[in-house]
Amino acid sequence: MASAREGPDAAAFRRIFEAVFDDLVRFLERRVDEAAVDDVVAETFLVAWRRFAELPAEPSDVRPWLFAVARHTLANTRRGRRRAHDLALRVAVQPPRAADDDAAAVAYRVDLGRAFARLGPGDQEALALVAWDGLNPAEAARVLDISTSAFSVRLSRARRRLRKQLEPRATEGTS
Structure with missing residues (x-):
């Protein structure tokens, strides 16, 4: 799509966004509560913007690439929430002084x-x-x-x- 030295092509990015957005939302709605969908979609497209040069050259491969990014974003979010929850539990069960x-x-x-x-x-x-x-x-x-x-x-x-x-x-x- 773009060389590593060039910035993202805004028009090409917009085309990808418009082509994949609805599918990505549906993909995420089946995996996460509705309140988190917008955040994960935004993070997914942010990763795509930052890593624009790494997007697959074939347009048909971009959609699965974005789905994989969304899946990884969900996993990272869940791990972060689980770590925060586990830490809160460990603090809560500290023996009384x-x-x-x-x-x-x-x-x-x-x-x-x-x-x-x-x-x-x-x-x-x-x-x-x-x-x-x-x-x-x-x-x-x-x-x-x-x-x-x-x-x-x-x-x-x-x-x-x-x-x-x-x-x-x-x-x-x-x-």
Whole structure:
């Protein structure tokens, strides 16, 4: 369709969009709830736009290619939802803390929870893989499908941002 150096051809993309849109919607309606169809269709065409040079040369092969992208998008969405659900369950079933915790320890845990919640999802995931799931950096890197060094950098940055969130904030009105 287009060479790797050229940007997508808007007219060709529009023709593909118009030719496949209804079929793609029907394909997805059979696989996912109605509320998610628009999001998956949008993500599918976004992938097609970004990877325009990789679209099959034969017009008859473009439709199945887009269906495969939609199927992969659905799988990724489901995995992400399942991971978030599993994480919420693991957090919910944490054993209760001993009743004799002192107020400072309780306050620290509350502060830590709030600081963690203010982090971005990537930072939360890196910290959770190590702290909650007990994975070493090499194992966590495999989970995220990145190199061990890339994960180590990500973890280091996440720890630094968490520490920054835990720093005392200057209160207004003090000099």
